[in-house]
Amino acid sequence: DGGITQSPKYLFRKEGQNVTLSCEQNLNHDAMYWYRQDPGQGLRLIYYSQIVNDFQKGDIAEGYSVSREKKESFPLTVTSAQKNPTAFYLCASSKGQSNQPQHFGDGTRLSIL
Amino acid sequence: AQSVAQPEDQVNVAEGNPLTVKCTYSVSGNPYLFWYVQYPNRGLQFLLKYITGDNLVKGSYGFEAEFNKSQTSFHLKKPSALVSDSALYFCAVSYNTNAGKSTFGDGTTLTVKP
Numbered sequence: 001d002g003g004i005t006q007s008p009k010y011l012f013r014k015e016g017q018n019v020t021l022s023c024e025q026n027l028n029h030d031a032m033y034w035y036r037q038d039p040g041q042g043l044r045l046i047y048y049s050q051i052v053n054d055f056q057k058g059d060i061a062e063g064y065s066v067s068r069e070k071k072e073s074f075p076l077t078v079t080s081a082q083k084n085p086t087a088f089y090l091c092a093s094s095k096g097q098s099n100q101p102q103h104f105g106d107g108t109r110l111s112i113l
Numbered sequence: 114a115q116s117v118a119q120p121e122d123q124v125n126v127a128e129g130n131p132l133t134v135k136c137t138y139s140v141s142g143n144p145y146l147f148w149y150v151q152y153p154n155r156g157l158q159f160l161l162k163y164i165t166g167d168n169l170v171k172g173s174y175g176f177e178a179e180f181n182k183s184q185t186s187f188h189l190k191k192p193s194a195l196v197s198d199s200a201l202y203f204c205a206v207s208y209n210t211n212a213g214k215s216t217f218g219d220g221t222t223l224t225v226k227p
Contacts, residue, residue, distance in 0.1 A: 106156045
């Protein structure tokens with residue numbers, strides 16, 4: 001079945017450590033997105049990519065980095081510069097047009113040790 | 114610029130009663146509007162969308178939503194609620210020139226009691 005796979009489901013980070021969250025899709029979608037979800041704050045856009053080898057900052061990009069070397073993959077690195085990384089991270093993809101819905105993975109929950 | 118507001122953090126209804134989850138939006142240009150549902154520790158699932166045409170949109174699991182341009186609203190409705198409808202619901206808006214990005218509301222927790 002087509003879909004989006006995020007891994008791992010749970011991740012723990014030590015102080016000063018970078019961690020990378022994986023996102024893979026087999027929907028042949030051009031666009032991919034990373035969101036951060038905190039309780040009561042909805043979804044906030046971190047980065048998005050409309051095409052391979054190109055990506056743009058979203059509303060809260062500081063302390064995060066991404067790459068888009070393949071159409072299927074859009075990994076997110078949470079760097080040590082992100083001082084409050086504890087959150088639920090959601091990856092999504094879409095066909096790229098504004099009238100198309102986004103398809104979401106089941107998220108990665110990141111916590112600080 | 115675009116924004117979306119879900120004025121109720123929580124909605125409680127009894128099973129079998131009709132439910133409404135409210136959403137209002139602000140966008141420059143014609144909006145594209147979406148509803149998603151999220152169950153605990155899961156990603157969002159797409160329910161329905163309004164692009165153009167008929168103001169009443171039907172979606173998955175018996176949900177529907179009514180687009181009202183004059184009130185800039187897109188309320189989610191269901192004639193008869195089920196306990197299994199209990200979840201977190203998100204309204205989202207995008208428009209034609211924003212590269213496929215959507216702005217999401219803060220979410221409304223729906224609780225359906227038996």
